[in-house]
Amino acid sequence: MATITRNDFANNLRERFGLTMADAYKLIDIIFEEISESLSREEEVKFAGLGTFKILTKSARIGRNPKTGASAIISARRVAAFRPSAEFRARVAK
Numbered sequence: 001m002a003t004i005t006r007n008d009f010a011n012n013l014r015e016r017f018g019l020t021m022a023d024a025y026k027l028i029d030i031i032f033e034e035i036s037e038s039l040s041r042e043e044e045v046k047f048a049g050l051g052t053f054k055i056l057t058k059s060a061r062i063g064r065n066p067k068t069g070a071s072a073i074i075s076a077r078r079v080a081a082f083r084p085s086a087e088f089r090a091r092v093a094k
Contacts, residue, residue: 006025006028009024009028010024010025010028011024013027013028035053038053039053039054039055039080042055047085048085049085049087049088050084050085050088051082051083051084051085051088052082052083052085053080053081053082054080054081054083055078055079055080055081056078056079056080056081057076057077057078058076058077058078058079059076060073060074060075060076061073061074062074
């Protein structure tokens with residue numbers, strides 16, 4: 001299985017839209033920055049045909065250290081989550 005890196009993504013944008021590499025990197029950075037800033041304001045980010053990014057709040061719970069087996073409290077936290085759309089899941093399943 002291949003991995004697409006930020007550089008590969010920028011190269012694809014450059015070829016597809018005739019951008020310079022610098023502009024392609026700027027575009028990627030702007031998109032990710034907008035997603036991050038929206039999530040930090042606890043706003044959902046929805047892309048039709050792709051899915052939804054949102055923040056989930058996880059409550060504190062008791063966990064276990066897998067090495068020692070000792071119980072430990074896992075503190076409450078907020079995590080970013082992505083839920084793919086049905087269309088996206090169907091495309092990936094092919």
